[in-house]
Amino acid sequence: MLSSTVRAVKTTLGGVRGVRMAVTVAQVEQKLKEALQAQEIEVFDTSGGCGASFEVSLLVSEQFEGKRALQRHRLINGVLAEELKEIHALSIKKTLTPEEFKTK
């Protein structure tokens, strides 16, 4: 998948440039995957290496069922409460239920 290649490159760049990598893509992904039993997940470090800005491009979880965007984002913010003390910016793009993911 293209996105995983992009991610690998970004992570490498982050490792080279980043002096204090407080929060990592792997850490964010792992937490979300476990807490929300995510079926699909795409997270990018958009900070250019400082680890303080992330984008959740896609997250597919059954737990989004019956929830509107605000509630879905709150769920994600809740899972990342600890990390958000370090992260300045968290952009959340697509939050889908497995059903929505199939049709979109």
Next chain:
Amino acid sequence: QGESPSGFTPELRDAVDRLISENKIVLFMKGTKMFPQCGFSNTCVQIFNQLGAPFEDINVLEDERIRVGMKEYSQWPTFPQVYIEGEFYGGCDILLESFQSGELEEYIERVLAS
């Protein structure tokens, strides 16, 4: 959450209550609507401008108590924060998504007409 709302006094809380109930749209942002100091805040300003929707802007960089306190008040960890009709609407991503779907324009038209 965790972070103590340093100096977010009951008086300040009341002031925020009043502010968001007396203005139909309030944007808590980094910088001002004339001079946004963050891309996400700027996006929100552009959206409201494009919709021709008047809004009140509060620069959270100007006051540490507001910057820390609003995270707890909204139960939302980042800025910008958008309030419409006294209710928390969301951050930049939610505003952008509903703008692109046309939902926001419909909602704001209704709000401004009421």
